Each structure stands twice: as structure tokens, then as C-alpha cells.
Amino acid sequence: MILKRMKAHRQQDAHGWCQALTLPAMVALIVMAPVVHAQLNRTARGRNIVFPEYYEKAVLSRQQTNQLKGRLTLLEGEYLPNGLILGKTMQLDQYTPDGHTNLVARAPECLFNPTNRAAWSTGRLEIVAMDGRFIMSGNEGFEASLTNTTLTLSNRVRTVFKQSVMKPLSPLP
Amino acid sequence: MIFRVPHLPIVLASLLANGVFAATPVPAPVAAMTNTFITCSNGSTWSPTNAIFRGGVRVFDAQLYLECEHLDIYYPSNNNPNAAAAGRTDAPSVGNITAIVAQTNLLMMLNGATIIGDRALYWPTNDMIQVMGEIVVIETEKAYFYGTNFTFNRRSMQMDSEGPSTLESKPGVGLLEGTNAPSGAPKPPRTRNPGPTTPGKTSP
Numbered sequence: 001m002i003l004k005r006m007k008a009h010r011q012q013d014a015h016g017w018c019q020a021l022t023l024p025a026m027v028a029l030i031v032m033a034p035v036v037h038a039q040l041n042r043t044a045r046g047r048n049i050v051f052p053e054y055y056e057k058a059v060l061s062r063q064q065t066n067q068l069k070g071r072l073t074l075l076e077g078e079y080l081p082n083g084l085i086l087g088k089t090m091q092l093d094q095y096t097p098d099g100h101t102n103l104v105a106r107a108p109e110c111l112f113n114p115t116n117r118a119a120w121s122t123g124r125l126e127i128v129a130m131d132g133r134f135i136m137s138g139n140e141g142f143e144a145s146l147t148n149t150t151l152t153l154s155n156r157v158r159t160v161f162k163q164s165v166m167k168p169l170s171p172l173p
Numbered sequence: 174m175i176f177r178v179p180h181l182p183i184v185l186a187s188l189l190a191n192g193v194f195a196a197t198p199v200p201a202p203v204a205a206m207t208n209t210f211i212t213c214s215n216g217s218t219w220s221p222t223n224a225i226f227r228g229g230v231r232v233f234d235a236q237l238y239l240e241c242e243h244l245d246i247y248y249p250s251n252n253n254p255n256a257a258a259a260g261r262t263d264a265p266s267v268g269n270i271t272a273i274v275a276q277t278n279l280l281m282m283l284n285g286a287t288i289i290g291d292r293a294l295y296w297p298t299n300d301m302i303q304v305m306g307e308i309v310v311i312e313t314e315k316a317y318f319y320g321t322n323f324t325f326n327r328r329s330m331q332m333d334s335e336g337p338s339t340l341e342s343k344p345g346v347g348l349l350e351g352t353n354a355p356s357g358a359p360k361p362p363r364t365r366n367p368g369p370t371t372p373g374k375t376s377p
Contacts, residue, residue, distance in 0.1 A: 094221070102221060127219055130248070136219060150220045157217040157226065161209035165246070165270060166236045167297050167327070 049077040053146040070094045085112040103129040117146040133162040209234045242277035287312045300327040317341045
């Protein structure tokens with residue numbers, strides 16, 4: 001009799017432990033499900049991935065809405081598990097509020113963080129701006145911020161202005 | 174065996190016409206260099222309003238050679254939404270430079286002048302160059318200028334100096350000589366020892 005009672009007690013204990021463990025596990029599964037799902041999605045690959053950036057309403061006049069400020073295009077992109085995107089053949093276009101292309105930047109590959117809208121690489125970047133009159137290139141890394149509209153090139157940078165920075169000397173009238 | 178060419182002049186003429194014996198091509202006339210090359214060693218930043226060049230900056234231009242450690246080039250951003258929205262045509266066109274600022278270890282070589290200083294500013298709108306520094310040295314063909322703040326107007330070719338400045342003529346150069354000297358200006362004294370005279374002829 002005593003042995004039977006001890007066995008029954010042990011079985012009840014085991015049941016209790018199981019119940020105690022199952023509830024948090026289920027909650028954890030429910031909570032983690034979207035994360036797991038998202039991580040599965042982030043390993044996806046794609047082509048012609050476009051990240052647009054729009055002007056803030058304060059900058060625009062009343063009539064304009066959703067004016068495009070910049071657009072980052074990746075010919076090929078791969079979502080990495082850490083949330084970044086590894087892109088190949090990146091092109092960054094920036095536009096003035098009146099719709100003219102202000103700048104075109106090209107890079108053979110880059111990493112892009114969709115959270116802070118920044119792209120960077122240790123490789124080459126070439127910038128063409130001012131209607132093709134301003135060409136800047138660097139081979140040793142860059143960082144581009146879509147939000148702040150800045151491009152920073154590392155180390156040795158070569159720039160060509162297709163115009164003289166100084167006015168030509170003209171004879172006095 | 175002898176090959177006969179019946180109409181040698183005609184064959185030669187046709188070969189010339191086809192460009193076989195074409196004369197040496199005349200090189201195209203060399204156009205004046207209008208591009209500006211800027212190189213730097215510590216990176217560069219581009220933004221819609223300015224471009225920044227850092228570390229060992231060198232500027233090669235047809236009218237200018239410049240070395241400095243930090244160079245800023247400002248241009249109109251064209252981001253004025255009111256002007257753009259209203260379709261105004263007086264908005265600054267993209268490509269015009271509004272100002273150039275060169276700083277630290279400045280060396281500037283212009284047409285006829287070499288300048289050493291700490292900071293230089295150039296405004297293309299009024300064609301003015303301002304050079305500042307602890308000591309600014311300007312070397313021209315005839316003289317050295319020492320000072321702390323020089324402003325040069327490229328349109329009128331006039332230079333102003335603010336603060337203490339010194340003018341030192343180069344050896345053997347009279348600063349008041351030349352066409353710009355006023356008529357009553359004193360001439361520099363003649364040297365007592367005239368230059369070497371030609372030796373007299375010697376009889377053989």
C-alpha cells in the first residue's frame with residue numbers, strides 16, 4: 001500500500017512539472033512565432049529592390065504630397081539574418097523638390113540597413129552630380145545616408161569638376 | 174618574270190584617295206583645360222549644399238594650384254521648395270559654386286602669385302579672394318608681402334591688407350619702376366659700382 005501511494009505521488013509530481021513547463025513554452029512559442037517567421041522571410045532574395053525616400057511635409061509646399069527625395073535601387077538583394085540587405089549593383093538617385101535629378105551614385109555592391117536608411121561598403125562608389133559636371137569617385141569605402149542626403153567616401157577620393165572653380169580673368173571694361 | 178603595271182599613276186591616285194598613303198593626321202588643336210581635379214587622402218563628404226574634402230587636398234585647375242588639409246566647396250542646393258514650386262527661373266542653377274574655403278597648411282599658386290597662409294576664401298560671385306593666417310606670405314614677381322589678412326579683387330586686380338603688413342622688394346627690383354609708377358616718384362639710387370664693362374679689344 002505504501003509503495004502504491006508513493007508511486008501515485010510521484011506521478012502527480014511529474015504531471016505538475018509537465019504542466020508548469022508546458023504553459024511558458026506555449027507562451028514563448030506564441031510570442032516568438034512572428035520573429036521566427038520574420039527571420040525566415042529575411043533570408044529571401046530579390047531583384048530590383050527599391051527603397052524610396054520622401055521629402056518631409058514641412059519642406060514641401062501645400063500642393064505637393066509624397067515628393068520623392070531619393071531612391072536606392074539594388075539590382076540584386078539578399079536579406080541577411082541580422083536585418084541588413086546585401087545588395088549588388090546599387091544605384092542611388094537624389095531629386096530636388098522640383099523633380100530634377102540632383103545626384104546619381106553607383107556602387108557595385110553594398111550593405112543596406114532599412115531601419116536607419118543607410119548604405120555602406122568597403123568598395124567603390126562613383127557620384128555624378130550637377131548635371132554631369134561633378135564626378136567624384138572613391139575605391140576604399142563609402143557611407144550613404146538617405147535620410148540626411150549625405151555621401152561620405154573614405155580615404156583617397158578623386159573629384160573632377162567639368163568647369164573651372166575660378167572665373168576666367170576678363171579684361172576690365 | 175616582270176609584272177607590268179599599266180596605269181601606275183591611276184593606281185597611286187586611287188590608293189591615295191583610299192587613304193593608304195594618307196598624310197600624317199593633323200592633331201586637333203589642344204583646348205584649354207577647363208576641368209578642375211581635386212584629390213584628397215582622408216575622404217570626402219557630399220551633401221546637397223556642399224562638398225568637403227579632407228586630408229592632403231590638392232586642386233589642379235587651369236588658373237590655380239592649391240594645397241590644403243581641408244577644403245569646402247559650397248554650391249546652391251536648389252532645395253528651395255518655394256522657388257521650385259513656383260517655377261521661378263531666378264533660382265540658382267545647379268553647378269554654380271558660391272564659395273570655396275581652404276584651411277590649414279594652405280599653399281595657393283595663382284597666375285603670378287604664390288600664397289602661403291592658414292585659411293583662404295574665394296567667392297566666385299564677386300571674384301574676391303581672402304587669405305588669412307598667423308602669417309600670410311604672398312610672393313609675386315617683384316616682392317614679398319607679409320601680413321595676416323589680405324583681400325584680393327581679381328576683377329580690379331586690387332589687393333587690400335588689414336592689420337600689420339610688410340612689403341619687401343626682391344633684390345634688384347625697384348618697386349616704383351614700371352609704367353604704373355607716378356611721374357614724380359623718386360627713382361631708386363644708382364649703384365656706385367657699375368656692372369662689368371666689355372673688355373677692350375686686344376691686339377693679336
